[in-house]
Amino acid sequence: MTTPLRFAIRVKPGARRESVGGRWAADALIVAVAAPAVEGKANEAVRRALATAFAVRRQDVTIVTGDRGRDKVVELAGPAGLAARLAELLGPEPGP
Numbered sequence: 612m613t614t615p616l617r618f619a620i621r622v623k624p625g626a627r628r629e630s631v632g633g634r635w636a637a638d639a640l641i642v643a644v645a646a647p648a649v650e651g652k653a654n655e656a657v658r659r660a661l662a663t664a665f666a667v668r669r670q671d672v673t674i675v676t677g678d679r680g681r682d683k684v685v686e687l688a689g690p691a692g693l694a695a696r697l698a699e700l701l702g703p704e705p706g707p
Contacts (some may be wrong), residue, residue, distance in 0.1 A: 616693040617675065617686045620661075624653040624681075631664035632700045639682065640701055654678060657685075665689060665696055 621635035626643035633641040645658035654674055662669040667689035677683030687693055 614691075615686050615688050616697065617684060618697055620657070620683050621652060622648075622657055622681045622683060624648040624656075625654055629656070629660050631660050632702065634701050634704075638701075640697065648681075651678075651682075657683070661685060661687065662701060665693055667693075 616666045619639040620642050623641065623643040626645055628643070629645055631640065635641050642657050642660055644653055644660055646656035647650040647700050649678050658669050658672040658674070661667075661672045665672075665687055671688040673686045673688075676683045679687055693699045
């Protein structure tokens, strides 16, 4: 049985290279994509990048909120261990 994982992301469209990892504003995962923020191209690139980073199908990545902004909430459906992978990609929590 799979349990969907919902989390916040911060998108950096038009990046030189695509990457998934790092922490934005304490709890959002940073997703950098080369696609421009035009006509949904960046959103599709975000779905592809997250699918690759979490080893799930692109169809298993849903943008819940933030279609037109850089700050989004996404939901992933997939095998157990997605939360552990998210923690790995976010990196260590910032210290005091």
